[in-house]
Amino acid sequence: MARWRPLPAGLDPAVVRFVVQLRKLKDDSGLSLPRLAAKTGYSASSWERYFVGKTLPPAAAVEALAALVGADPVRIEVLREAASRAPVDQQPDEQAADEPAGPRPAASSRTRRLGRTALTAGAGAVVGAAITLLVLSPEPANAKPQALVVKPRTVYTCTYTQRDGRWYAGNSTTTSDILEVDMWGPEVAELQCLLQHAGFSPGAADGNFGPLTETAVIDAQKAHHLDVDGQVGPQTWAALRG
Template sequence: MKDRGELTMRHLAAKTGYSAKSWERYLGGTTLPPREAVEALARLTGDDPVPLFALHEIATDARNGRRARTGAQPPERTPEAEPEDGREQPASLTGPAAPHSGPRTPPIVLTAPAATGPAPGRFPRIALTAGVAALAVALLAVLLLMLRLGEDVPPAAAAAQPRTTAASTPPSYTCRIARSDGRWSAGINNGRNTEIYYGATGADVAEAQCLLRRAGISPGGIDGMFGPLTLRAVKTFQQRAGLVVDGMLGPRSWKALRG
């Protein structure tokens, strides 16, 4: 969504209120982003946040379950007790003693057969590994299913979501184009020439959108949001005016817009 919207970390930080370092951790998978950051990214890129919330809940449950599993340790084996004084087994277990006059024969010690099966604790570890692998496969399948469901949602169904509608309602601006002292103005930002770039919002963006429309280039709606349509209109205007085509409205671009 970030790359498709041509957003940079600086744009995300300026638009959402979360720092660029935080977005690097979120997008790099180091830290799970908060729900508010997910909603802010969806609003900025014009996407439906409902499938993203479902994926966020799945990721949260998976991380909590992984932490709970890593905290459990298999029980340790305790060695069998041995005689502290190093004495031999009683005569009843070692057989009859040899006469004192003859050479002493070594005692015959009865021992249990060595265990040939797997060591205790191996099966729980194998079962735990298999369970983690099965859970990872299931989560991946659910993720792919949610992504496909998100792509198949019709626009009408997406518009019916109350939270999405409330979050995506842009403010309205009215263009009042007038010329004073040889400079064009839309009457929105009091004639400011503030530098703005992709991802910016507010009256300065709405002023630029009005002036772009006056110049015969459509920026989309006059909504005060520097989105893809406004970016395309700014680049088209800069190319026509012989300016550097960087998509940012600086002093020279404002001067050319106000003509």
């Protein structure tokens, strides 16, 4: 596995999450930068900029990298879209001058909608640096064990009722709370029950927003022709309760 250097502290957390996943795909490929360039049609210097957070890669480059390792491109595309929406103080072109002018892997119509670059500063600096050090920095041999945040394990039930044309599962009546990965509580359990009711399995209704729940949310957003971001807001609640 490559020994990655820490990302710049000024990157927005959404950008950090995307670049970390991009680096993982590169590690999984086992390819050097020159070999990666040869197989994707994007230059080694361009990939180097992508991996250090200087430039957001084009959607086609991300798809090509995911294809090399047999990874599902949906999750990395969702992360890339979130990164493209981060605040920016500059927006360099996606295509760098030294990238080859020849044919490249074509992006799907869905991924062509994704944004441009996402270098940021300001409020995300401290959080971005913390995420980077946590994910990428090796732990010293003499490091003391850190306390872990343990998510509560509560048994939730799904008791479906319909009122005023809306479905409820007995855990929460919210129609607007914003939910995303790593959150937990009765609102998440309500989401999981509604996903099950709509035919999108999130696994058990345990109140923890994990990868299975995120995948189910993405599938539901696709089916209802909503913005696909893996997060739950008023539009997704309305679709599931309707």
